[in-house]
Amino acid sequence: SQQGEEDPQALSIQEGENATMNCSYKTSINNLQWYRQNSGRGLVHLILIRSNEREKHSGRLRVTLDTSKKSSSLLITASRAADTASYFCATDKLTGGGNKLTFGTGTQLKVEL
Amino acid sequence: DAGITQSPRYKITETGRQVTLMCHQTWSHSYMFWYRQDLGHGLRLIYYSAAADITDKGEVPDGYVVSRSKTENFPLTLESATRSQTSVYFCASSAVARTEAFFGQGTRLTVV
Numbered sequence: 001s002q003q004g005e006e007d008p009q010a011l012s013i014q015e016g017e018n019a020t021m022n023c024s025y026k027t028s029i030n031n032l033q034w035y036r037q038n039s040g041r042g043l044v045h046l047i048l049i050r051s052n053e054r055e056k057h058s059g060r061l062r063v064t065l066d067t068s069k070k071s072s073s074l075l076i077t078a079s080r081a082a083d084t085a086s087y088f089c090a091t092d093k094l095t096g097g098g099n100k101l102t103f104g105t106g107t108q109l110k111v112e113l
Numbered sequence: 114d115a116g117i118t119q120s121p122r123y124k125i126t127e128t129g130r131q132v133t134l135m136c137h138q139t140w141s142h143s144y145m146f147w148y149r150q151d152l153g154h155g156l157r158l159i160y161y162s163a164a165a166d167i168t169d170k171g172e173v174p175d176g177y178v179v180s181r182s183k184t185e186n187f188p189l190t191l192e193s194a195t196r197s198q199t200s201v202y203f204c205a206s207s208a209v210a211r212t213e214a215f216f217g218q219g220t221r222l223t224v225v
Contacts, residue, residue, distance in 0.1 A: 030211050031211050031212075033213065033214075035216075040219075041218060041219070042203055042205075042216035042217050042218045042219055043156075043203070043205075043214075043216040044216070045213040045214065045215070048212065048213060088155065088156065090214075092211045099144055099161065099163060099207075099210040099211055100146075100158055100161060100171060101146070101158070101205075101214055102158065102172075103148070103155050103156040103157075104155055105153065105154065105155035106155050
């Protein structure tokens with residue numbers, strides 16, 4: 001079963017707007033990561049947030065983590081057409097998971113001109 | 114070229130045939146992974162490896178076999194392909210446990 005579930009499944013916005021996508025997971029984690037996948041390509045790592053961190057920034061990306069709610073959000077500010085892609089969260093379990101990264105089902109983001 | 118490469122990029126095979134998907138990385142990363150990606154399921158882990166000669170099952174290992182005799186290679190074999198194994202397969206590697214994973218471009222496998 002999936003450890004992470006992204007919400008919404010699909011999101012369509014205008015260029016310049018902010019995009020927010022959420023990830024919920026089931027068990028206690030060590031780290032949470034976000035990845036981007038352009039159509040027909042492999043996944044690209046965006047950002048990693050550790051379980052003892054609450055917020056992290058990287059360029060136009062802001063990630064928050066709420067371990068009490070077992071959820072994370074990815075905010076992309078001032079979106080561009082090039083941000084059109086699928087976004088996945090991935091977690092590794094705090095105990096018993098080895099080094100396995102478990103991915104959610106993803107959010108498809110479309111940024112329109 | 115440095116990086117992680119998968120071959121072939123596209124493969125069509127018949128039900129019952131054995132097929133091997135190749136994965137090669139040039140970074141000497143310890144950890145390597147095989148995922149399959151299907152609509153509605155996201156990415157699901159098939160097998161992973163923490164080092165040469167060390168492999169372990171993931172979420173959906175049935176029907177697949179892996180080996181890792183060399184650090185840089187991690188082939189995935191479908192012993193007797195079934196239509197349900199039609200999917201896009203991704204190989205990934207990471208240098209250190211629980212950190213950033215680097216993905217190959219994927220292999221689109223169709224079993225007819």
